[in-house]
């Protein structure tokens with residue numbers, strides 16, 4: 001039988017590309033969900049063919065967005081089940097489904113745990129600034145609010161995607177007093193801010209944080225004002241390959257997201273650049289809150305080695321270990 005890309009895999013890949021599904025954690029879970037359904041619906045009897053089909057689907061999903069390391073990490077984490085010794089397609093499917101369910105459950109509980117860890121850093125009367133729309137960062141705010149801590153929030157607009165609108169909706173629904181500001185007003189307000197809390201798309205071995213464009217400017221303003229800068233990131237957002245000195249690719253999207261084509265075509269000498277992420281150096285990060293606890297950025301290597309299971313010298317020889325608080329352990 002020949003490879004037929006099922007609708008769910010191609011649909012999910014398209015939605016991730018177009019950012020209809022977005023957020024580093026969400027795209028990881030969406031990709032794993034699509035792979036599970038793909039596996040469930042395959043009617044192949046030959047194990048080699050089944051593995052090949054799954055591997056093609058995995059490649060297609062990984063290629064959708066280059067920066068969020070959560071996506072390849074999640075896909076590799078579930079795909080490693082298929083590289084073990086298995087003797088039948090039905091066993092492979094069962095083990096694969098189990099790995100996918102485990103990843104999704106683990107990923108969701110990691111966000112809850114990060115919320116608990118992060119909430120401890122928010123105190124009565126504080127002003128917290130957040131940028132973009134990070135589930136993990138927002139969970140810190142929501143958890144603190146549920147614990148009865150009274151604080152207010154500055155939320156940025158997040159041009160050009162306006163993810164700030166999603167954030168203010170969530171904060172509004174929770175009843176957290178929030179002020180919505182344009183991205184360029186961050187430094188103006190920073191003197192009033194006690195703590196910045198943002199999410200991450202990737203964390204490199206040296207503790208540098210890749211997050212939505214503008215994050216590094218916010219970190220710079222926070223550093224200048226001596227404001228604490230916290231990052232909320234699940235361990236599967238740490239990038240093992242940076243151990244080898246590999247850089248995390250920064251996605252650059254179409255200029256029409258910034259300047260509509262109707263205007264751009266009247267300005268033939270103007271070029272638009274639209275990088276979606278930037279890199280905040282570890283010197284500007286006070287703590288990274290993970291589901292394993294809060295760590296200084298300098299401890300990123302430990303997370304990669306102990307929780308993701310990669311070590312220098314190990315590349316190619318070893319695959320990811322299951323996440324430690326795996327829901328099925």
Ligand code: RI2
Pocket residue numbers: 021022023024025026131132133134135136137163198199200201211212276
């Ligand atoms: P969670 C998002 O990327 C933002 O940069 C956000 O800070 C980060 O993912 C982490 O989000 P995009 O998909 O995984 O909006 O914490 O480009 O939800």
